[in-house]
Amino acid sequence: MFDSYESFQGGVFHASVPEGRAGASIYLTHSEIVAKTQPEGEQTFSIRLSECQLDLGGASGRMLFCRTPDRSLTIFCEEKGFAQALHQDAMGTLSEQLSNLCMTQRRSENQFRFWVMASAVLLVVLCVGGYYGVLAASRAAVHALPISVDEKIGTIAMQSMDLEEPLDEEHPANQLVAGIVDRLKPHAAIREMDFNVVVVESDEVNAFALPGGEIVVYTGLIEQAESAEQIAGVIAHEMSHATLRHGLQSVSQSLGIIAAIQIMIGDVGGLLALGSELAQESILTGYSRGAETEADLEGARMLHAAHIDPKSMAEFFELLKEQQGDIPGVIAWISTHPQHAQRIENIINYEKTLPKVEYHLLDLDLSAAQQALK
Ligand SMILES: [Zn+2]
Structure with missing residues (x-):
């Protein structure tokens, strides 16, 4: 019955899979997040939407982690549509968590943008200031x-x-x-x-x-x-x-x-x-x-x-x-x-x-x- 749902590529962290981590296809049902590890159907894990704890992370900062309350199982996915699907399919169960994550991410993106801008401005100031500083010093040095x-x-x-x-x-x-x-x-x-x-x-x-x-x-x-x-x-x-x-x-x-x-x-x-x-x-x-x-x-x-x-x-x-x-x-x-x-x-x-x-x-x-x- 899961086949009728949209699937996303992601993975799981769980003690029962080799090295504790495996790639997985992820589906949403009306009550659960389900991950089937690859090769197809080898192991199936699920987290109840009502218990799921969300977190954002990964190298890109856009990886969505869904965890059980005891953190023994984590299902993760970076695909864009996954968060959207969660928002729709969880029928409000995860909306608050999702919007909080969204805000946190926007804030950190803005901070990142601010620092990029600030660094660029600082660099320009240093270059221009350094240039004129060196020129002024060279005028003095000419006399030396x-x-x-x-x-x-x-x-x-x-x-x-x-x-x-x-x-x-x-x-x-x-x-x-x-x-x-x-x-x-x-x-x-x-x-x-x-x-x-x-x-x-x-x-x-x-x-x-x-x-x-x-x-x-x-x-x-x-x-x-x-x-x-x-x-x-x-x-x-x-x-x-x-x-x-x-x-x-x-x-x-x-x-x-x-x-x-x-x-x-x-x-x-x-x-x-x-x-x-x-x-x-x-x-x-x-x-x-x-x-x-x-x-x-x-x-x-x-x-x-x-x-x-x-x-x-x-x-x-x-x-x-x-x-x-x-x-x-x-x-x-x-x-x-x-x-x-x-x-x-x-x-x-x-x-x-x-x-x-x-x-x-x-x-x-x-x-x-x-x-x-x-
Ligand atoms: Zn002259």
């Missing part, structure tokens, strides 16, 4: 690295730049630029930085500093400048990029967290390998706006300390702004240094905050240098 790291990156970047032959040391243009660097050097933020200048023949109005203090000035800049002080303004700005170590910082940031960690643990081999290309890129395309502002103000501080009017730096921006359309190549420096109107204002405002000193004109011969370039 020896200048030789900057110098190495600078040397490699310089070699990969494929510049024209620099002008002879004795060339008046070179003398002029070297004279400017000599005036500014004692006021640089890093005393031991070994500034070296080369003048390269090019119509471009451009100058840049490499990490470590190598400064490259194009003849176009010397030709277009109206005063030696204007050139000093540009050079002070470029020297500041070197002393503020913007090259190394931008390399470590572009390379991301791995480079940041390498910098922190002092392993700069990998950084050097990748760094030169990136250093070159940031030198040629310009640093971040924040870095540019920093270099402007630090440059203005240096000029002021050397008794050169920082307004000359602003003046040069102004000159480039006016001539932008007229001189081919003039945009080179200015295009890497955008927002010049704002920068002119910043420099002038900053100068007002510095103690009053008497500014001197440089006793350097710009016109001789310009003449020699013709």
